[in-house]
Amino acid sequence: MTSFTPALRLQDIVKTFPGVRALDGVSLTVLPGEVHALMGENGAGKSTLMRVLGGVLQPNSGRILIGEEPTIMASPLDAKSKGVVFIHQELSLAEELSVAENVYLGELPRKSFGRVDWDRLHEKTAAILDKLKVGFTPQTRVGDLSLANQQMVEIARALTVDAKAVIFDEPTASLTDAEKVVLFDVIADLKARGVGVIYISHRMEEIFHMTDRISILRDGQYRGTLHTAETSEEELTQLMIGRKLDLSRKINHAEVGAVALEVRGLSCGRLYSDVSFEVRRGEVLGFYGLVGAGRTEVAETLFGLRDPDAGQILLDGEEVRIGSPVEAIARGISLVPEDRKGQGLVLGMNCRDNMTLPQVDDLKAGPFVAEGAEIAIFDQYRDKLDIRTPGWRQKVGNLSGGNQQKIVIAKWLSMHPNVLIVDEPTRGIDVGSKSEIHNLIRDLAANGFAVIVISSEMPEVLHVSDRIVAMHHGKVIRTFTSEEVTEESLVQAISGIVAETAA
Amino acid sequence: MAEMTKRDVGQFLARQGILVAFVIFIIGFTLANQRFLAVDNVLGVIRSSAILGVMALGVTFVVISGNLDLSVGSMMSFSTIVVLDLHDKIGPSLAIPAMFAMTMCLGALIGFLVGYLKLNSLIVTLGMLSAIHGLTLTYSGGKNMDIADKEGTWFSLFGQGSALGIPVPILMFALLAALLSLLLAKTAFGRKVYAVGGNGVAATFSGIRRARVVFLTYVISSFCVACAGLLQASRSMGSQNTVGQGLELEVLAAVILGGASLLGGSGTVFKTVIGVLILGFIQNGLLLVGLEFYVQYVVTWVIIILAVWLDIAANRGRLWSPIA
Structure with missing residues (x-):
C-alpha cells in the first residue's frame, strides 16, 4: 500500500435485471499494490460486479473511477485499454498458435504490406515472459503447455498493457499445488509493482495466504471489508452466509x-x-x-x-x-463424477429427468415412463437434500452449483447403491x-x-x-x-x- | 428504459422469431391471394407435405440425439424404386415388407457407423447420400421404374386413397406423428435420446448405452424413409431414380424450423410437424402469388439460414453477439 490514491474504485453500483436487484449499491476500493479478495456465495453478485467492471454489463447507477478519473467501461476491450485486465477462470487461448501470437493476438506488430514483424513480436513477448520467470519461450505452441503455464500466458497477455488492476477469477481451480506456488509468485510480483489485484476464490487457505483485504458480498449487497490479518474463517463465513459453520x-x-x-x-x-x-x-x-x-x-x-x-x-x-x-x-456402484457439468448432468434437461436418468428403464407404467413415480422420487430427494429449485420442470443449467451437485448426488442416492x-x-x-x-x-x-x-x-x-x-x-x-x-x-x-x- | 424494451423485443424475436415470420407470411399470402386459406388449398398443402413430413419425423430423433441425417433423400429414392420394381415381380403384399427390410438395413448400417464406430454423422450420411444413389442406379440400371398394370392393383391405396374423406397420406403422417411423439416424449427410450443429445458423456456416466441409442435413431429414421417411399411410389405408380433428390435439406429445414437444435438435446415431434407445415405453406404461398417453383429453392435456403441463426440467437438470448 504505497500510495493513497486508490487504483480502482467502484461506487454505489446498482445493477438490476427484470425482477432482480443483482447489485444493490455495492462499493469496492482497490489500492495499488494490494491483493483484494472478493468473496461471497454463488449468486451473491461477484460475477455481476466484475462484469460491470469489465464493461460487459452497464450499471443502472454508480460510478467507476480509475485513479482519480471517473470512467465508463463501454466494452471489454475498452476496459483493457484503461488498464483493467481479467484473468478468467476458463482460459481463452488459441492452442495451435505460439505463446507470442497468443499474447499479442489482435495486435501483432506489423511491417510493410501487413506482414507480421516476428522478430519484434518475439522480442516483446520474451521481455514479458522474463518478468514472469517462466520456463518456456515465445515460440512454444500453447497447446503443449501445462494448464498452469497456459494461465501464465493469459497473465502475460494482461501485462501487454499498463495494467492498473488485474482481476483473477478462481485462478487455482485447475492447478496442482506446485503450479499454485508459481501463480502466487506472479501475484506477489504484480503487487510489488503497484498493481491492484482483485482475487476471487472460494478457497479459504488461499484467501488467508494471499490477500491483504477482503470485501464480502451477500445477496447483491456489500457486507463490509476486513483486513485479512485481523479476521478469521468463522467471521468471513458468517458474513457470507449469515450463520456459523x-x-x-x-x-x-x-x-x-x-x-x-x-x-x-x-x-x-x-x-x-x-x-x-x-x-x-x-x-x-x-x-x-x-x-x-x-x-x-x-x-x-x-x-x-x-x-x-x-x-x-x-x-x-x-x-x-x-x-x-x-x-x-x-x-x-454409483459414481458422482468429478466434472459436474461435463459428466454429471444434462444441463438442458429438467431437474426430475436428470435425477431419474439412470433408472428410467425401471420406472415403467405400461410402455411408458411412470411420471408419477419420477415426481415422487424427485420430491423425496428434494426434501431430503434441501434442493432449492422452483420445481422439477426447472432446467438444471439454471440452478446454482451447490444445487446442481445435490441433483447429481440425489440421482445416485435414489439408486440405493x-x-x-x-x-x-x-x-x-x-x-x-x-x-x-x-x-x-x-x-x-x-x-x-x-x-x-x-x-x-x-x-x-x-x-x-x-x-x-x-x-x-x-x-x-x-x-x-x-x-x-x-x-x-x-x-x-x-x-x-x-x-x-x-x- | 428504451434500451430495455429494445432488448425485450430482441429476446422475443430470438425465441419466437419463426412463428412471427410465419404469421406475417400467412397474412401477406392471404392478402395477395384469397385462395390461400381455402379448405381445399389447406388440405392440399398438408397432403403434399405428408411425404416430407414423414421423413422429418424420423430425422427429428436423429437430430435430437445430436447427429445429422443427410441420406434420407437418396434413401427415399431407393425405397421408391425398390418397391415399384418388386411390385411387379413378387406382388405388393411381399414387395412392401421386402422394401422396408432393405431400407432399414441401410439405416442400421448408418447407425452402426455413427453409433458404434463413432464416426462423424455429417461425413457418414453425406457419403451414404451418394452411395445409396449409386446403389439405386445400379439396381434399376438407370431406367425409370413403372408399375405395368396400374389399374389392377390395390397398391395405389396408400398414395391416392382416402378414408373418412381424409387422404391416406395425411392419415399416415398423423398416425406416425402420434406414435413417434409418444415414443419420444413418454418412453424411457425417448428420454435417453434427449440425454444422449444433451450431454453424451453424462448419459454414459448415467449408464445409458449411447451407441445403441444412436443406432436406433437411425433405424427409426430409415423406417420413416421407407414409409415415405411407399407413399411416393403409391402416389405416382412410377418413378425416376432421383425422386428424393434434395429432400434431405428440406427435411432438415423443417426439423430445425420446428425448433430442434442442431446441437442436439432439444426438439419435439409436434414442433417438427409445425415446421413441416410452415415450410409447406410458405412454398405453396409462393406458388399462389405467381412465383416460379424454382424460387422456392432459394426461399428454402433462406429459411434454413434464418432458422439456424434464430436457434443460435435463442441460445445466447440475443440476435447478435460480438463473441460467438
Missing part, C-alpha cells in the same frame, strides 16, 4: 458394518498400480492426493469406465468384473452448500452406505473421512485412520516422502 473434525464414527467393496492389487497401465483398500458399510473412506495421483482413475475403473490390467474387485466378498457403467450400476463414490464433491461450490454436502456425506455413512470420497482439499478429506487413503504417483502410500492422521503426515504421504522412508 461447523468445520470441526468428525470423530464420532457411525457403526461400521461388513466390507462392501474390497480392491486387491488393482493396476491399470501407467495410471496406477497395485492399489488395495476396502470400504465397509457405515464408513466414509477418503482418497487424498495430488492431481494426477490416480484417484479418479481408480474410481473410473470401479465404475466400469476403464479396464484394469491386473487385480481383483470384490463386492460383498464376491469377485466381479465390471465392464461398463451399465454393469457397475447393476451391481450397486451399495457403494457410493463421490469425486470432488464440492468443487466450485460456495461455503454454505459445501458444509451441507459434507453433512450429507456423513449422514449417508450413518445410514449404512459405504462411501468413498475423493478430494483435493485437505480440510474436506479430514472433515468427512473415517479413514484416509493417501495416493502418490498411482500408488497407495498409506491408509490413515482419522485418529492417527495429522495434516503433516498426510502432506508427507501424498508427496511421496513416507514412501521413501518406509521402503
Whole structure:
C-alpha cells in the first residue's frame, strides 16, 4: 500500500435485471499494490460486479473511477485499454498458435504490406515472459503447455498493457499445488509493482495466504471489508452466509458394518498400480492426493469406465468384473463424477429427468415412463437434500452449483447403491452448500452406505473421512485412520516422502 | 428504459422469431391471394407435405440425439424404386415388407457407423447420400421404374386413397406423428435420446448405452424413409431414380424450423410437424402469388439460414453477439 490514491474504485453500483436487484449499491476500493479478495456465495453478485467492471454489463447507477478519473467501461476491450485486465477462470487461448501470437493476438506488430514483424513480436513477448520467470519461450505452441503455464500466458497477455488492476477469477481451480506456488509468485510480483489485484476464490487457505483485504458480498449487497490479518474463517463465513459453520473434525464414527467393496492389487497401465483398500458399510473412506495421483482413475475403473490390467474387485466378498457403467450400476456402484457439468448432468434437461436418468428403464407404467413415480422420487430427494429449485420442470443449467451437485448426488442416492463414490464433491461450490454436502456425506455413512470420497482439499478429506487413503504417483502410500492422521503426515504421504522412508 | 424494451423485443424475436415470420407470411399470402386459406388449398398443402413430413419425423430423433441425417433423400429414392420394381415381380403384399427390410438395413448400417464406430454423422450420411444413389442406379440400371398394370392393383391405396374423406397420406403422417411423439416424449427410450443429445458423456456416466441409442435413431429414421417411399411410389405408380433428390435439406429445414437444435438435446415431434407445415405453406404461398417453383429453392435456403441463426440467437438470448 504505497500510495493513497486508490487504483480502482467502484461506487454505489446498482445493477438490476427484470425482477432482480443483482447489485444493490455495492462499493469496492482497490489500492495499488494490494491483493483484494472478493468473496461471497454463488449468486451473491461477484460475477455481476466484475462484469460491470469489465464493461460487459452497464450499471443502472454508480460510478467507476480509475485513479482519480471517473470512467465508463463501454466494452471489454475498452476496459483493457484503461488498464483493467481479467484473468478468467476458463482460459481463452488459441492452442495451435505460439505463446507470442497468443499474447499479442489482435495486435501483432506489423511491417510493410501487413506482414507480421516476428522478430519484434518475439522480442516483446520474451521481455514479458522474463518478468514472469517462466520456463518456456515465445515460440512454444500453447497447446503443449501445462494448464498452469497456459494461465501464465493469459497473465502475460494482461501485462501487454499498463495494467492498473488485474482481476483473477478462481485462478487455482485447475492447478496442482506446485503450479499454485508459481501463480502466487506472479501475484506477489504484480503487487510489488503497484498493481491492484482483485482475487476471487472460494478457497479459504488461499484467501488467508494471499490477500491483504477482503470485501464480502451477500445477496447483491456489500457486507463490509476486513483486513485479512485481523479476521478469521468463522467471521468471513458468517458474513457470507449469515450463520456459523461447523468445520470441526468428525470423530464420532457411525457403526461400521461388513466390507462392501474390497480392491486387491488393482493396476491399470501407467495410471496406477497395485492399489488395495476396502470400504465397509457405515464408513466414509477418503482418497487424498495430488492431481494426477490416480484417484479418479481408480474410481473410473470401479465404475466400469476403464479396464484394469491386473487385480481383483470384490463386492460383498464376491469377485466381479465390471465392464461398463451399465454393469457397475447393476451391481450397486454409483459414481458422482468429478466434472459436474461435463459428466454429471444434462444441463438442458429438467431437474426430475436428470435425477431419474439412470433408472428410467425401471420406472415403467405400461410402455411408458411412470411420471408419477419420477415426481415422487424427485420430491423425496428434494426434501431430503434441501434442493432449492422452483420445481422439477426447472432446467438444471439454471440452478446454482451447490444445487446442481445435490441433483447429481440425489440421482445416485435414489439408486440405493451399495457403494457410493463421490469425486470432488464440492468443487466450485460456495461455503454454505459445501458444509451441507459434507453433512450429507456423513449422514449417508450413518445410514449404512459405504462411501468413498475423493478430494483435493485437505480440510474436506479430514472433515468427512473415517479413514484416509493417501495416493502418490498411482500408488497407495498409506491408509490413515482419522485418529492417527495429522495434516503433516498426510502432506508427507501424498508427496511421496513416507514412501521413501518406509521402503 | 428504451434500451430495455429494445432488448425485450430482441429476446422475443430470438425465441419466437419463426412463428412471427410465419404469421406475417400467412397474412401477406392471404392478402395477395384469397385462395390461400381455402379448405381445399389447406388440405392440399398438408397432403403434399405428408411425404416430407414423414421423413422429418424420423430425422427429428436423429437430430435430437445430436447427429445429422443427410441420406434420407437418396434413401427415399431407393425405397421408391425398390418397391415399384418388386411390385411387379413378387406382388405388393411381399414387395412392401421386402422394401422396408432393405431400407432399414441401410439405416442400421448408418447407425452402426455413427453409433458404434463413432464416426462423424455429417461425413457418414453425406457419403451414404451418394452411395445409396449409386446403389439405386445400379439396381434399376438407370431406367425409370413403372408399375405395368396400374389399374389392377390395390397398391395405389396408400398414395391416392382416402378414408373418412381424409387422404391416406395425411392419415399416415398423423398416425406416425402420434406414435413417434409418444415414443419420444413418454418412453424411457425417448428420454435417453434427449440425454444422449444433451450431454453424451453424462448419459454414459448415467449408464445409458449411447451407441445403441444412436443406432436406433437411425433405424427409426430409415423406417420413416421407407414409409415415405411407399407413399411416393403409391402416389405416382412410377418413378425416376432421383425422386428424393434434395429432400434431405428440406427435411432438415423443417426439423430445425420446428425448433430442434442442431446441437442436439432439444426438439419435439409436434414442433417438427409445425415446421413441416410452415415450410409447406410458405412454398405453396409462393406458388399462389405467381412465383416460379424454382424460387422456392432459394426461399428454402433462406429459411434454413434464418432458422439456424434464430436457434443460435435463442441460445445466447440475443440476435447478435460480438463473441460467438
